Amino acid sequence: MYILSPITQAHYLSAMIVLVAATLAVLIDLVLRFRDYRKLLHLISVAGIVKFLGTITLVFLQVVALFYLITLLPGPVRLVVLLFSAFVILIQLSYWLTLSQFMTGTDLFLAVTVSGDHRVAAILSFFKPRVVLYTLPYMLILSVLMILVPPIDRPVFALRETFALSALPVVYLLVSNYVLFLHVPERSFHLNPLTSFVRSALHCKFENLREYHGPRDDLPPFSVSQRPLDNIIYVIDESVRGSNLSLNGYPRATTPFLQSLVTRGLLKNLGICVAAASFSHVSNAYLITGHNEFPDNAFRTDKNPTILDYAKKMGYETIYIDINQIYLYSLIKAAGDRPVRSLDRWMNDKSFKERHIDLETTKDLGVASVLSSLLNEGSGLFILVNKKGLHFNYRDRYPDDLASTIWKPVMAASQSIDPSEAGREKLVNTYDNGIRFQVDEFFRMFVSETTNQNYVMLYTSDHGQTLAEHGQVYTHMKPDKEIVDVPDFFVSGERYSKKRLLDCIASGIRVSHLNNFATLLDLMEVPDSLRVRPYDKSIFALTAEDNRERYYMSGSLHGSGDYVVRAIHTPPDQGWGMSRPVDNN
Ligand SMILES: [Zn+2]
Numbered sequence: 001m002y003i004l005s006p007i008t009q010a011h012y013l014s015a016m017i018v019l020v021a022a023t024l025a026v027l028i029d030l031v032l033r034f035r036d037y038r039k040l041l042h043l044i045s046v047a048g049i050v051k052f053l054g055t056i057t058l059v060f061l062q063v064v065a066l067f068y069l070i071t072l073l074p075g076p077v078r079l080v081v082l083l084f085s086a087f088v089i090l091i092q093l094s095y096w097l098t099l100s101q102f103m104t105g106t107d108l109f110l111a112v113t114v115s116g117d118h119r120v121a122a123i124l125s126f127f128k129p130r131v132v133l134y135t136l137p138y139m140l141i142l143s144v145l146m147i148l149v150p151p152i153d154r155p156v157f158a159l160r161e162t163f164a165l166s167a168l169p170v171v172y173l174l175v176s177n178y179v180l181f182l183h184v185p186e187r188s189f190h191l192n193p194l195t196s197f198v199r200s201a202l203h204c205k206f207e208n209l210r211e212y213h214g215p216r217d218d219l220p221p222f223s224v225s226q227r228p229l230d231n232i233i234y235v236i237d238e239s240v241r242g243s244n245l246s247l248n249g250y251p252r253a254t255t256p257f258l259q260s261l262v263t264r265g266l267l268k269n270l271g272i273c274v275a276a277a278s279f280s281h282v283s284n285a286y287l288i289t290g291h292n293e294f295p296d297n298a299f300r301t302d303k304n305p306t307i308l309d310y311a312k313k314m315g316y317e318t319i320y321i322d323i324n325q326i327y328l329y330s331l332i333k334a335a336g337d338r339p340v341r342s343l344d345r346w347m348n349d350k351s352f353k354e355r356h357i358d359l360e361t362t363k364d365l366g367v368a369s370v371l372s373s374l375l376n377e378g379s380g381l382f383i384l385v386n387k388k389g390l391h392f393n394y395r396d397r398y399p400d401d402l403a404s405t406i407w408k409p410v411m412a413a414s415q416s417i418d419p420s421e422a423g424r425e426k427l428v429n430t431y432d433n434g435i436r437f438q439v440d441e442f443f444r445m446f447v448s449e450t451t452n453q454n455y456v457m458l459y460t461s462d463h464g465q466t467l468a469e470h471g472q473v474y475t476h477m478k479p480d481k482e483i484v485d486v487p488d489f490f491v492s493g494e495r496y497s498k499k500r501l502l503d504c505i506a507s508g509i510r511v512s513h514l515n516n517f518a519t520l521l522d523l524m525e526v527p528d529s530l531r532v533r534p535y536d537k538s539i540f541a542l543t544a545e546d547n548r549e550r551y552y553m554s555g556s557l558h559g560s561g562d563y564v565v566r567a568i569h570t571p572p573d574q575g576w577g578m579s580r581p582v583d584n585n
Contacts, residue, residue: 017145017149018071019064022060026191028138055180055184059176061176062173068169069166069169069170085138086139090135093131093135093193096193098126099478101190104203104555105204107477108200118391122392124393125392125474174202177203178206186562210558210560229380230380231379231382231383231455232311232316232456233382233456234307234383234458235459236284236386236462237439237461238390240464241464242486242487243577248487249578254439257440257443258443266493267492270509270539273487274511275460275464276514277462277554278552281557287513289305291533292534295565304533306342307517310526314524317378318382318383319382320345321367321385322346323386324386347370355370363437364442365441368449371383371385372446376449389461394431395413395414405433407430411429417474418468428467432581443491452493453495456502457490459488465483466478466483477554478554479552484552501522507544509544510570514535518535518536519539522541549568551567552568
């Protein structure tokens with residue numbers, strides 16, 4: 001009763017205003033997103049009705065609690081909150097217009113961990129002007145709420161009183177969101193963009209508390225007598241859709257150089273690979289740790305030794321080239337100034353500046369030339385690369401000259417995705433120009449500048465892109481099957497000492513990201529006694545009978561939030577593994 005005692009008649013009136021404001025806000029949401037609510041009702045079973053109503057009540061009271069907390073704030077702080085709310089509502093509604101949902105915990109996690117460049121690209125791809133109009137009614141209610149409920153005007157007692165009054169709603173928000181975290185999928189029950197945001201933020205916090213933060217498992221003791229003579233490069237490209245490469249049968253000549261490498265016997269193509277996930281950080285987590293179960297609710301991607309650990313153990317010098325700042329980047333940041341286990345050199349944008357390479361101009365060709373010089377200077381290298389590739393906006397991924405603009409018309413520099421036929425034509429043209437430059441020209445430069453011919457490169461992409469094929473206005477981060485369509489192939493030097501391995505790959509195999517880890521271990525000649533996890537088969541061990549179902553996931557890496565696990569079956573649905581070019585050429 002201590003908390004309730006300061007409630008005077010004025011407070012009672014305020015509470016009533018809060019209740020009305022919260023009801024109105026929820027009604028606005030119902031009107032604005034009516035189709036989503038209708039869809040939600042269809043999904044609910046009779047047995048789920050009680051849980052549904054319970055959750056609705058829980059979330060409605062969250063709106064009340066949040067609004068009540070706002071009324072406790074002093075005048076100037078209210079203005080800041082009002083502006084911040086406008087920002088949050090704009091983002092939430094942009095997400096909803098693009099992806100038919102508010103931000104999930106995973107989206108929020110990405111928004112705060114990726115580089116600024118990716119953030120700007122995401123905002124550009126999501127932003128739609130009408131979202132400003134949709135934000136207005138929410139802002140109107142908040143403003144009226146702040147005007148009708150005057151700030152507490154007794155400065156001496158204000159602080160203590162505010163604290164006492166805010167305790168209950170704060171505790172309620174924490175506890176109710178923890179209940180949602182444990183029991184209710186994220187995609188359901190968003191009555192308000194602000195409380196949904198609070199939920200996602202707390203979801204990230206709860207998830208972080210539950211996650212594994214200890215060291216990775218050690219590899220058994222082992223020592224090699226000498227440094228290997230060969231070099232292994234593992235390139236994880238960004239947003240490259242496998243079926244947009246003419247190497248994989250795409251009707252436009254997007255990769256003529258790669259095809260010439262096939263003729264010269266220097267490229268072994270594995271066809272369309274199924275990516276581990278439709279999110280960059282999830283795919284990278286699986287690719288780098290060899291984990292093979294979805295989702296990762298045992299935190300194996302945080303516990304498994306990395307590919308760098310194995311490379312180091314086998315005597316390779318390990319280098320990580322990261323100009324995309326997606327997955328390992330955040331791990332490296334988390335490690336602070338401490339060295340990352342088994343990593344000898346970490347090269348980022350700064351390292352390129354020191355080498356006087358301007359990545360803004362050279363794009364990924366700067367990476368190709370650094371790779372060549374590293375190989376030409378030494379041997380026994382294991383180099384992991386996170387390229388920038390074709391991350392949206394595609395127009396920024398190739399030079400602004402006639403020679404690089406092969407397919408026209410193209411999108412404007414910072415245009416969002418327009419799924420109409422005319423918009424799609426520009427989208428695909430721009431993307432294909434990007435493939436020609438960021439993939440084909442990358443390899444042309446790398447192969448022509450590399451004199452040390454004892455190397456192998458395993459190349460894939462973290463995930464593909466929708467290219468608005470079915471009218472999508474998002475590029476990835478959803479379970480659509482075209483998003484997990486990625487390339488997978490080897491390029492080897494003319495004097496690669498383990499070429500026999502590549503020559504023995506069975507025909508008719510189907511590959512998945514999950515096969516890449518053991519493949520790299522085979523290339524390093526890691527003995528079985530060192531392999532501490534039951535990894536998926538190496539590409540060298542695959543037969544035409546394996547991988548009849550190739551699984552992937554989309555959403556929350558550790559399964560605490562929204563996620564789905566799907567499969568690409570054999571034979572695949574019609575149209576899978578093919579990309580539809582625009583019609584006129
Ligand atoms: Zn990505």
